[in-house]
Amino acid sequence: MNIVVLNASPRKMGNTSQLCKKVVDGAMDGGADVEYIDLYSYDFKGCMSCFTCHLKKNLKNPLCYWRDDLKEILKTCLEADAIVLGTPIYYGSISSSAQAFLERLLFAADTYLIDEDGNRVSKIKKEVKTAMIYTMNVPKEMDYFNGEDQLAIMRGYLTAIFGECEALYAYDTKQFKQYSAYVNNMFDAEHKIESEKTQFPKDLKKAYELGKRLSGEISKTD
Template sequence: MKVIGLNGSPRKKFNTATVLRHALEGAESKGAKTEIINLYDYKFQGCISCFACKLKDNITGGICAVKDDVTSILVKMAEADAVIFGSPVYFADVTSSTRAILERFMYAPFVYCKDYSSVYEGKMKTACIYTMNVKSKDMENRGYVRTFETTRSYLERIYGHSEYITVNDTTQFADYSKYIAEAFDPVAKAKARKEVFPQDCEKAFKLGASLVD
């Protein structure tokens, strides 16, 4: 079994990347082969509405027809047994790189027949890991969950099983005193990093393992 993790953060060793790696370790604990891909290493854009994927003969086979840095990644994703998207939340949604690859991953196999079905014929599990500075209560009050659930429902419709987890109240800076960040209590942030973040990593580990079961 192959599980691919997509790091949609510009950072390769911080919150999102760390949690994503724990998810992949969870998959590995069940015998899966894994690969992590850092999206910010590639130059690409989202869907350009060329509609090649909507032609009746569907020459693309459900994979985005645009050729660029992530074409080979999209092929790997289509052939994987599970794909995990990891992204920090910027202004209530995923990063632009994460959004771009989601558009192309979801739109190409999605066709406009009466039941809006998918040309994807395999079985794939997908999951999203959202990391964010805001606390869980603020996330819910600001409507983030609606966005996360919409993405989950599309992934599930197109590829099959999909789920997500959230990692809240993350640390943004190593030294809060250097930044305009009076809205946050650095002591509380340090406490959350020490006590809660390890629990989030364990939650991600279990997510990765469950995708292989």
């Protein structure tokens, strides 16, 4: 079982990366081979619309042909048994790096073919498990942008083209080490310290379990 875990936050020690690393721990304990990638360490763009992946001669090749730092990473992902992408929420959506990565990954594996049941034909012929991890400042009850619905769009494409896509939402994250140093009256520092102590460990546990589940070691109902 090969699992690729990608952190699409610029902060390499932030909330998203901590959760991603717990997925790695869980997956490794479950016996999987895991590769961890900090996407912000690489220089790449979103889909360049070159359509090389959609040429008839490449129908059987789930590859992105655009040459930049993402090319090799995508090759690894397109051969993996499971792909996990962690992203912070920026203005109600995934980070630009997560968006660029998904455009390239999805289009390389997608086709403009519909089968007799009306479903999209994917170039990926095996079931690939996918998961998205979202971290955000707002507490769940303050989710004013109706995020879980909005974020479901990319998960829908991942499900259609790769396989079932799980979601892990980490709300109410702590953004600053020292809130008093920053311009802010939206977020209460004491509450954030409390949330880091009480809520974040629960999210880390969920991330570990997600990794174990993806490795095949435990089922969703365990």
